[in-house]
Amino acid sequence: MPRQAPAPEVSATEERSIALFCSLMNEDSSIAKVADLLRAEAQRLGPGAKLRSSRELVRELGVSPVTVSRAIARLTAEGRVITRPGSGAFAAPGRPESAQADSSWQTVALGDRVVDDTGVAGLLAEPGDGVIPLTGGYLNAALRPVRELSAAAARAVRRPDAWALPPLSGLPELRRWFAAEVGASRNDVLVVSGGQAALSHAFRSLAAPGEPVLVETPTYPGALATAKMAGLRAVAVPVDKDGVRPELLAEAFAVTGARVFYCQPTLHNPTGATLTRERREQVLAVARAAGAFIIEDDFSRYLGSGAPPPALVSMDEHGTVVHVLSLSKISAPSLRVAALIARGPAARRLRASQVVESFFVARPLQETALEFVTAPGWRRHLATVRREIGERQRLLLAALARHLPAAEVHLVPHGGLHLWVRLPDETDEAALVERAHRAGVLVSPGRIYYPAEPPGPRIRLTHTAPADHAELTEGVIRLASTF
Template sequence: LREWFARGIGGAITAADVLITAGGQSALTTALRALAPPGAPVLVESPTYPGMLAIARAAGLRPVPVPVDADGLKPALLADAFRASGARVVVSQPLFQNPTGAVLAPERRPEVLRIARDAGAFVIEDDFVRRLAHEDAGPLPPPLAAEDPDGVVVHVSSLTKATSPSFRVGALAARGPVLERLRAIQVVDTFFVPLPLQEAALELVGSPAWPRHLRAVSAELRHRRATMAGALRSGPGDLALPHVPSGGYHLWVRLPDGTDESALVAGALRAGVAVAPGRPYFSAEPPAAHLRLSFAAVAGTGEITEGVRRLRTACEEVLRRPGTALLPAAGDGHTGPA
């Protein structure tokens, strides 16, 4: 199983560089605890995955935000953040970032690695959604770990999102002495992933059904994304969608200045649709109100269409002005379950 994960990462990574973990969340916990002592700063993308922020805070770390745009982490701001904070770790999702859906631009990839290396820091690469690329995504960039000759990247991946939330099998990959630090923390925290679960995972990914499953997931995600985008674009301009990513399962919506995000989330729930507020995705004060919409946890495309309709109802109720634009033209969005 370690060999299978190593082949998927590529580059100089071998089976000897891989630890099997109980899913991506466990791998992130191990990595943060191994690489940063309590009280230390850790650089995080802004916005970013709330579960990672929770892990960092539970470990006594201090998240320091680094803004992302449509091309991922901004190298100049990353370098500034390392200098100002003294951090020795940055956590990044270079592929279909959660929640923005951004993909780290090709010209930024070597810059991020160089900046981390110059700072004497590690990059924790959370490659959580590589197996959820959409049917029309085209060739994906390799993991950062595959282009890292210096052992700067600690790579996290998981089978969970492409299989089931209860299938807790993932991997940590690192090169050099840091691997022993990761292994020591894992032994303390979880010891090892049960052998029957590892055997089941190996049987799954080694089966001819595995690539067929991934193709089916890829096609269905594209179909659901198109349905949600169409539903958002077919009504009045209050839920305009300027950008649709080609991977992942959610849409990141920027609301107008002054929108009461909590009231809108509560209004949506009253209308019968659950959406995620944007505030938990920021480690500091957010620049604007946001919603994350997801299209994975629904029975089918009919629920997506109905969910968007109910969300529009909630928008009209909360804003008291039918037809008010919820997304300025410059807003950025990305697709996932509503």
């Protein structure tokens, strides 16, 4: 059908203005409609098929050529259509890649509840080639009991029921082992998929979204991230060289009405402080008086230079303490098995949280963990790691004293993987970390350990991350070169 001439009372200029106006008003929806139609046509005809010509579309749909060409441009951008000059538009071969699909509608559907994983993902990042890691939360591969773990796994998967449903709270023998380690009762142990999962269950189960949770400051960024994902507000309680300060903890409970305190009483991350025996009793009494839970993150239990101090859970008579005991720190990142130890209604809620969330921990992993910790190699491995930690800590201290005298070590901890280092006040922490990375050494910036404003520039240095002693020293030299 040939196009109608404009009605005589409208001039040609006016007609163009009206058309432009209408096209601006309707453009978006018209383009979208034509694009939808062509998308369907391309899909129906299949890859490579020729689509209707622009001329046909203009005629059949009563839209402008501009609309058609914009719709085709959109589909080309989506990777669904290709155009060949002089030949027209064709359905693109194959399915478009995800990056090209338009998923911007999701932004509306998802809202603003962004989960911030930068702290955690940063801790788990692998260093690039040639970069020396002085960060991370695990033993270097050279220090891991890989042979023992694989032997344990080989024994575990030979059992006929290795792939069956385990008891939902975990293998009884493994629960007994965990209980005996900290002086708890077997029935109080829930086997979970690693320490991070334990923290997630604990935060979600013990406090409601919007509620405050008390944390040491500085503290482990993974705990801050999971508390935040559970909708909790982290309120900072200062620590000194003997761990959290009980009088400030009591004040924080009183001011906030918090019902949960998360802490690492032994070889605290990042400072390395260990709560004294006397303070342990005070902290328990303070939490008890506040009617609050203590989440005791005992991630460093096997990383100390001597016998660990009594766990808070072993001193607790009232179900105040929810204890987290993880195996991956002392073994390898992929032994994702930990114990969550609790009593009373809290224990039931934690169990329900895991069952609904992810059912249970894969039985072969549980059997492997049990084989590993009950084999003779376990004690040998503990002794080896303990010795190596001592040597590396001395080496790191010496290297810092020699190459980086401006850095001030917070304290010399009785073990652990890290040193917490105070930098001169005028240091730009972020810039230093970035310069160090360019110089070939990864260090952990202090600010990620603070739930609120950091008091000044700090870095955390992990002596167990480099492959060997030479690499550890070289890492410090590279770091010093950036000052």
